[in-house]
Amino acid sequence: MFIGAIGCEPLQLARVHLENSRSMEVYRRNGGYEALKKVLTSMSPDEVINEVKKSALRGRGGAGFPTGMKWSFVPKDSPKPKYVVCNADESEPGTFKDRYLMERDPHMLIEGMLIAAFALGAKTNYIYTRGEYKYLIDIMDVALDEARAAGLLGERILDTEFSCEIHTHTGAGAYICGEETALLSSLEGYRGHPRMKPPFPAVSGLYACPTVVNNVETLTAVPDIIKMGGEAYQKLGTEKSGGTKLWSVSGHVNRPGVYELPMGYDDMEKFIMEDCQGMRDGKALKAVIPGGSSVYIMRADQIIGKDVRMDYEGLVAGGSMVGSGGFIVMDETVDVFESTKNLTEFYKHESCGWCTPCREGTDWLVKVFRRIAKGGGVPEDAQLMLDLCDNIEGKSFCPLGDAAAWPIQSAIKRFPEDFKKHLENGLQ
Amino acid sequence: MSEQLTQIKPLYQPVDIPAEIATFPPEIEAEIDRHLAKYPSSRSAILPLMFIVQRERGYLDPPGVAYLAQRLGLRYTDIWEVATFYSMIHTEPIGRYHIQICKTLSCKIMGEQKITDHVCSRLGIKPGESTADGKFSVSLVECLGSCGTAPMLQVNFDYHENLTPEKVDKILDSLT
Numbered sequence: 001m002f003i004g005a006i007g008c009e010p011l012q013l014a015r016v017h018l019e020n021s022r023s024m025e026v027y028r029r030n031g032g033y034e035a036l037k038k039v040l041t042s043m044s045p046d047e048v049i050n051e052v053k054k055s056a057l058r059g060r061g062g063a064g065f066p067t068g069m070k071w072s073f074v075p076k077d078s079p080k081p082k083y084v085v086c087n088a089d090e091s092e093p094g095t096f097k098d099r100y101l102m103e104r105d106p107h108m109l110i111e112g113m114l115i116a117a118f119a120l121g122a123k124t125n126y127i128y129t130r131g132e133y134k135y136l137i138d139i140m141d142v143a144l145d146e147a148r149a150a151g152l153l154g155e156r157i158l159d160t161e162f163s164c165e166i167h168t169h170t171g172a173g174a175y176i177c178g179e180e181t182a183l184l185s186s187l188e189g190y191r192g193h194p195r196m197k198p199p200f201p202a203v204s205g206l207y208a209c210p211t212v213v214n215n216v217e218t219l220t221a222v223p224d225i226i227k228m229g230g231e232a233y234q235k236l237g238t239e240k241s242g243g244t245k246l247w248s249v250s251g252h253v254n255r256p257g258v259y260e261l262p263m264g265y266d267d268m269e270k271f272i273m274e275d276c277q278g279m280r281d282g283k284a285l286k287a288v289i290p291g292g293s294s295v296y297i298m299r300a301d302q303i304i305g306k307d308v309r310m311d312y313e314g315l316v317a318g319g320s321m322v323g324s325g326g327f328i329v330m331d332e333t334v335d336v337f338e339s340t341k342n343l344t345e346f347y348k349h350e351s352c353g354w355c356t357p358c359r360e361g362t363d364w365l366v367k368v369f370r371r372i373a374k375g376g377g378v379p380e381d382a383q384l385m386l387d388l389c390d391n392i393e394g395k396s397f398c399p400l401g402d403a404a405a406w407p408i409q410s411a412i413k414r415f416p417e418d419f420k421k422h423l424e425n426g427l428q
Numbered sequence: 429m430s431e432q433l434t435q436i437k438p439l440y441q442p443v444d445i446p447a448e449i450a451t452f453p454p455e456i457e458a459e460i461d462r463h464l465a466k467y468p469s470s471r472s473a474i475l476p477l478m479f480i481v482q483r484e485r486g487y488l489d490p491p492g493v494a495y496l497a498q499r500l501g502l503r504y505t506d507i508w509e510v511a512t513f514y515s516m517i518h519t520e521p522i523g524r525y526h527i528q529i530c531k532t533l534s535c536k537i538m539g540e541q542k543i544t545d546h547v548c549s550r551l552g553i554k555p556g557e558s559t560a561d562g563k564f565s566v567s568l569v570e571c572l573g574s575c576g577t578a579p580m581l582q583v584n585f586d587y588h589e590n591l592t593p594e595k596v597d598k599i600l601d602s603l604t
Contacts, residue, residue: 001576081468093532093571124468131479131516132572134585167466172475172514175570189471189500191513207469250534250575257576293533293571326575328534342533346570352513353432363430 002257003100006265006275008236011224011244012217013260016104022139024146027107033152035226036111039118040160043226048119052222054230056242061087061178061215062292062324063399064312071212073202074120080209082122084113085187088129088136088216089171089178092292093346094326097246097258098216102129102136105220106143110153110166112219115226117164120212124165128183131172140168175350179398180213181205182352193354194398217246237263241311245322247271251329252280261310268308268318272329283331287415290315291323293343294403296410297336320410336415337422340408341369347404355397361388362404377423382412450495456484460499470500474510478517487518515569523558523565525603527551528582531568534575543579544568546593550600564603 003016015021015030027033039048053068074082086109090098102109109127117125129137144166147153155163169187171177177186181195184206205211221243225233234242241263249256254277265271272278272285279285285300290310298320302308308318315322330339348362365388372381389405396402412419452460463476474496481492493507500507511517529535529544548554551564558565574580577589581596588599 090573091571094534094575096573096575099573126466130573131475131514132582132585135587169466169472170476170479172478173516173569174514186475187472188469189474189510191510248576250578251537289533328575330537334537339533339537342531342536346532348430349570351430351432353430359430359432363432 002255002259003104004257005244005260006271008244008260008262010260011236012101012105012108012220012246013258015108016100021104022106022143024107024143024150024152027105031227032107032223033111035223036114036118036152037158039115039226040158040162045119045121048115048226051225051230052119055221055225055233056230056237056240057218057221057225057233058241058312059215060217060221060245060325062092062294064322067214067218070202070214071116071119073200074210074212075203076121078210081124081207082120083206083209083211084116084120084122084125085183085206085211085213086113086125086127086216086219087178087180087183087213088127088133089183090133090216090324091130091175091178091350092294092324092326093343094248094250094289094328095292095324096248096250097325099133099136100258101216101220101246102133103139106140107147108220108223109140109216110143110147112222113166114153114157114164115222116212116214116219117166118162120210122212123163124167126167126169126187126206128169128171128177128187130177131170134170137168137170144168174352175346176352176398176400179400182398183213184211191352193352194400196397238311238313240313241322245311245325247310247325247327249276249327249329251327252283252331252334253329254278254280263311264314265310266307268303268310269305271310272303276329279329279331281331283333285329286332286334287330287336287339289320289326289328289330289407291321292326293328293346294399294406295321295323296406297340297414299414302414335421336411336418337372340411341366341373343407344369344404347400351400351404355401357392358396358398358401358404361392361396361401364388365404365408372422379420379423381423382416382419386412448491448494449498450481450485450489450491452484452495456480471502471506474500474502474507475514475517478511478514482518486524487521489519521558521562523563525564525583527564527566528569528572529555529566530570530572530574530578530580530582532571534571535578535580538578540579542593543581543591543596546596547581547600550597 057067058064174192176182177192182192186192201211247259288298348366351358351362353359392401393405463473496507555568580589
């Protein structure tokens with residue numbers, strides 16, 4: 001599997017190939033913790049937030065919300081403790097970038113979290129990692145101990161007034177806990193149910209205190225933003241999508257992997273056919289899900305010759321979304337009815353059960369899919385599924401409902417022939 | 429109604445009858461204390477502590493639940509409520525080696541079925557079952573974040589990636 005940067009100097013992946021890259025010594029020898037030093041000795045919290053705003057960094061977990069703005073929502077005058085929580089619950093099908101960041105460069109995450117904690121005035125912070133990634137929790141614990149021993153964590157960090165602690169925390173196999181309010185419920189020791197917004201976590205999050213929840217890739221971008229300046233970081237990408245982005249590529253390409261590309265990379269066809277070394281076994285490209293399983297599926301003819309730019313705006317114009325950057329490539333052997341059924345089963349399994357549209361809707365959709373797959377499809381089923389999606393989309397408590405509806409809506413619209421086949425004849 | 433509502437299994441031990449309370453040696457108690465020290469509210473430690481109980485007792489059994497309730501100052505039902513939400517918390521016995529095969533899209537299109545068939549035929553069980561000696565359990569699970577190295581499976585917490593039937597044989601042979 002490939003790990004590296006294309007079309008830019010590696011930033012997030014700058015150290016992943018170094019021997020012993022996860023040790024603090026290697027990290028420091030390669031510019032590590034210099035941004036923290038700069039922040040603690042020469043910047044105010046507001047200046048840090050401003051740099052992040054200027055960088056045009058947007059949340060890398062999926063929603064793409066501007067990070068600097070999210071930070072600025074934390075009330076400065078609140079007497080309550082504040083928290084920075086790292087969302088390392090990476091569970092979006094097709095996404096596996098955070099895993100390699102933590103595995104190969106854990107100190108980059110610690111430094112990013114410390115800078116965020118300084119900017120927001122947070123003293124205690126958590127890394128919420130999905131339970132299956134236990135080995136990463138062990139790696140992070142070792143790195144945290146190293147940092148603590150070197151005076152980079154704990155009381156009076158680098159002999160300044162700044163004191164800060166970071167702890168690891170484990171999830172236990174629930175996709176919904178990647179949703180930030182469900183993550184906070186889980187971190188408080190409850191079932192991972194999402195919460196009503198507002199109040200947003202920035203005002204009332206963990207233990208009802210001001211909290212910022214950021215994805216691993218978002219936080220690991222922060223040290224470079226401080227080192228090079230927000231403006232320089234933004235210029236690596238486009239005006240509204242600053243910096244670089246990691247894409248987790250899986251499926252039928254010759255070279256799957258984690259690719260760091262500048263935002264605005266031109267274009268998606270070149271990325272698949274050249275950078276990922278084209279399709280396996282000389283098969284033709286059929287479909288791409290570019291941003292994790294929750295986004296709209298794209299037809300090959302929406303990509304080939306269409307000059308789809310790889311950033312937030314470019315992908316929306318191209319008919320999908322950046323999401324988490326989980327890039328699933330499918331060749332002509334894939335039946336999009338089957339692939340959509342597979343994802344619907346995923347959402348049904350992961351629906352937390354809290355709200356009716358999502359719990360009942362995903363369950364009903366799976367029942368329809370299974371009936372059709374057994375040969376019991378009728379032409380009206382396409383409309384039935386769209387109606388069910390309509391009753392979930394925008395009507396569920398959290399975005400999991402939308403995420404379940406979008407793949408089906410886009411698949412029926414863009415691959416009608418794959419559905420028609422099953423609806424008229426059932427499974428052959 | 430969804431399966432979530434229609435297939436709620438009754439707890440095999442009524443929650444209001446005090447069960448035997450699990451006990452742990454001092455080093456495990458110390459490990460538990462280290463987790464509790466991380467949080468301003470002890471309830472936050474519920475998942476890390478469940479993993480410890482599970483590791484020590486094979487699964488989260490009623491005495492383990494009673495222990496957690498006592499240790500965290502919560503009711504039995506609070507513990508059950510959380511335990512039954514999370515797929516990695518086992519409230520029933522599970523094989524010593526829990527083989528979890530990823531069945532989500534990237535693994536699916538890269539040959540998950542072949543791996544599942546091979547594992548199941550070698551062990552003589554179906555997904556969701558355990559071998560009679562309690563050594564192996566097989567589950568089909570949702571995305572484990574290993575899509576670029578599909579197909580894959582996890583044995584307990586260990587990742588095994590880029591699988592072929594031959595590789596599966598080696599893995600199974602190494603589990604004693």
